[in-house]
Amino acid sequence: MSRVRVHSFTISLDGFGAGPRQDLQNPLGVNGPELMDWFFHTRIWREMQGLDGGETGVDNRMAERGFENIGAWILGRNMFGPVRGPWPDDSWKGWWGDDPPYHVPTFVLTHHARPSLPMAGKTTFHFVTGGIEEALALARDAAPGKDVRIGGGVATLRQYLNARLIDELVLAVRPVLLGAGEPLFADLDLRALGYACAESVAGERATHVVIRRQ
Amino acid sequence: MSRVRVHSFTISLDGFGAGPRQDLQNPLGVNGPELMDWFFHTRIWREMQGLDGGETGVDNRMAERGFENIGAWILGRNMFGPVRGPWPDDSWKGWWGDDPPYHVPTFVLTHHARPSLPMAGKTTFHFVTGGIEEALALARDAAPGKDVRIGGGVATLRQYLNARLIDELVLAVRPVLLGAGEPLFADLDLRALGYACAESVAGERATHVVIRRQ
Numbered sequence: 357m358s359r360v361r362v363h364s365f366t367i368s369l370d371g372f373g374a375g376p377r378q379d380l381q382n383p384l385g386v387n388g389p390e391l392m393d394w395f396f397h398t399r400i401w402r403e404m405q406g407l408d409g410g411e412t413g414v415d416n417r418m419a420e421r422g423f424e425n426i427g428a429w430i431l432g433r434n435m436f437g438p439v440r441g442p443w444p445d446d447s448w449k450g451w452w453g454d455d456p457p458y459h460v461p462t463f464v465l466t467h468h469a470r471p472s473l474p475m476a477g478k479t480t481f482h483f484v485t486g487g488i489e490e491a492l493a494l495a496r497d498a499a500p501g502k503d504v505r506i507g508g509g510v511a512t513l514r515q516y517l518n519a520r521l522i523d524e525l526v527l528a529v530r531p532v533l534l535g536a537g538e539p540l541f542a543d544l545d546l547r548a549l550g551y552a553c554a555e556s557v558a559g560e561r562a563t564h565v566v567i568r569r570q
Numbered sequence: 571m572s573r574v575r576v577h578s579f580t581i582s583l584d585g586f587g588a589g590p591r592q593d594l595q596n597p598l599g600v601n602g603p604e605l606m607d608w609f610f611h612t613r614i615w616r617e618m619q620g621l622d623g624g625e626t627g628v629d630n631r632m633a634e635r636g637f638e639n640i641g642a643w644i645l646g647r648n649m650f651g652p653v654r655g656p657w658p659d660d661s662w663k664g665w666w667g668d669d670p671p672y673h674v675p676t677f678v679l680t681h682h683a684r685p686s687l688p689m690a691g692k693t694t695f696h697f698v699t700g701g702i703e704e705a706l707a708l709a710r711d712a713a714p715g716k717d718v719r720i721g722g723g724v725a726t727l728r729q730y731l732n733a734r735l736i737d738e739l740v741l742a743v744r745p746v747l748l749g750a751g752e753p754l755f756a757d758l759d760l761r762a763l764g765y766a767c768a769e770s771v772a773g774e775r776a777t778h779v780v781i782r783r784q
Contacts, residue, residue: 369741
C-alpha cells in the first residue's frame with residue numbers, strides 16, 4: 357500500500373508550525389516566513405518559482421526528497437487559502453496562481469462542498485467534506501503505486517498523527533523563536549502513538565528530523 | 571555585572587526538558603536519560619565521573635563552554651533532589667555524592683529553610699527561601715567578576731526567563747520524542763520577552779542553539 361508522508365514541514369525551536377493570525381497578507385501567519393527561510397534558499401524552491409540558481413546542499417536535498425514518488429497530495433483548508441466558512445464563490449483558487457506546485461490530484465479538506473477545480477500543470481483540487489479518512493482513501497485511489505503527501509497545516513497534521521495514519525514525517529526545525537502561533541506537539545503524545553525519531557540531519561539553515569511510525 | 575547563563579539544558583524534539591514522574595529512581599523523569607544521551611558521551615562528562623576517554627567533538631566543546639568563568643550556580647529544588655515539602659532531616663545532600671560537580675557556591679531554591687551544606691571540592695549548597703531574585707543576588711555576590719549559571723530544572727528556567735533575568739540560554743535539542751514531561755516553552759512567549767536565537771551548531775547527537783536576550 358502506498359505510504360503517507362509529510363516532508364519539509366517546518367517548526368520553530370519553540371514548536372510552532374505556523375505563526376498566529378493567518379490571513380491573505382500572512383499565508384503562514386504573522387512571522388511565519390521566518391519558518392520557511394531555509395526552503396526559500398534552495399534550488400528546488402527557486403525552480404518552482406521559475407527562477408534560476410539556489411543552493412544545492414543538505415536543505416535542498418531534503419526538500420527534493422519530498423517530491424519523489426508522490427501521486428497525490430492532501431491539504432487542510434487553511435493551507436489552501438484564507439477563506440473561512442462557506443465558499444462565497446469559486447474565485448479563490450489557492451495561494452499559488454494558475455499552475456500550483458503539486459502537478460497531481462490534490463485533496464483539500466473542508467466542511468463546505470465545492471466542484472473540483474482543474475488547474476494548469478496537472479494539478480486538480482478536489483474538495484473533500486467527509487473528513488481525513490475519506491480524503492486519504494480518495495488520495496490513495498488517485499495515486500496508484502505512489503505515495504500520498506500531506507502538506508499541512510498544523511491542524512491537519514495533528515488529526516492524521518492522532519489517527520496514526522502518517523508513516524513518515526520529516527520535520528525541519530528552524531532556530532527561530534515565534535513565541536506564538538500553532539503548536540504542533542501540544543497535547544499530542546507522539547511517543548504513545550508509536551512514533552519515534554529515526555534520523556537527524558543538519559542542514560544549512562534547519563535541522564531535518566525523520567519521524568517514523570514503529 | 572556578571573552574566574546569567576544556562577548551558578547544556580536539553581529538550582526533546584517535542585519540547586520537554588524532563589520526563590514525567592521524577593523520583594529517586596528517575597532523577598530526570600521517566601525516559602529523561604534519553605535527553606542527556608549526548609552529554610554522557612563527552613570527555614567532560616566522563617572526567618566529571620572520574621573516567622578516562624569520551625568524545626571531543628562539538629557536543630563536548632559546547633558542554634565545556636558551560637563551565638568557563640562560572641562563579642556560582644543556582645538550582646531548583648527538584649534538580650537538587652526528589653524530596654518534596656519540608657526537609658525531614660539533613661540527610662539528602664544532592665544526587666552527586668560527596669564531591670558534586672559544581673566546585674563553587676551553589677544556591678538551591680526551596681520554600682523550606684535549611685543550614686548551608688559544605689561539600690568536598692569547594693561546592694557549598696546554600697538554601698534560599700526568598701525566591702529567584704534573592705537567589706540571584708546572593709549568587710552574584712558569591713561570584714565576583716564571574717558569571718552565574720542556572721542549572722535548571724524546567725520550572726526554575728521558566729521563572730527566570732519570565733523575569734527576563736537570563737542573558738544567554740544554550741539549549742541542546744535532542745532528536746527524541748518524550749511525548750510527556752515538563753514542557754519548556756508552553757505559554758512562554760520568549761519572543762515577546764525579548765529573546766532570539768543567535769546561533770545554531772550541529773553536534774554529534776544534539777543541535778545546540780544559543781538564545782540571547784536582545
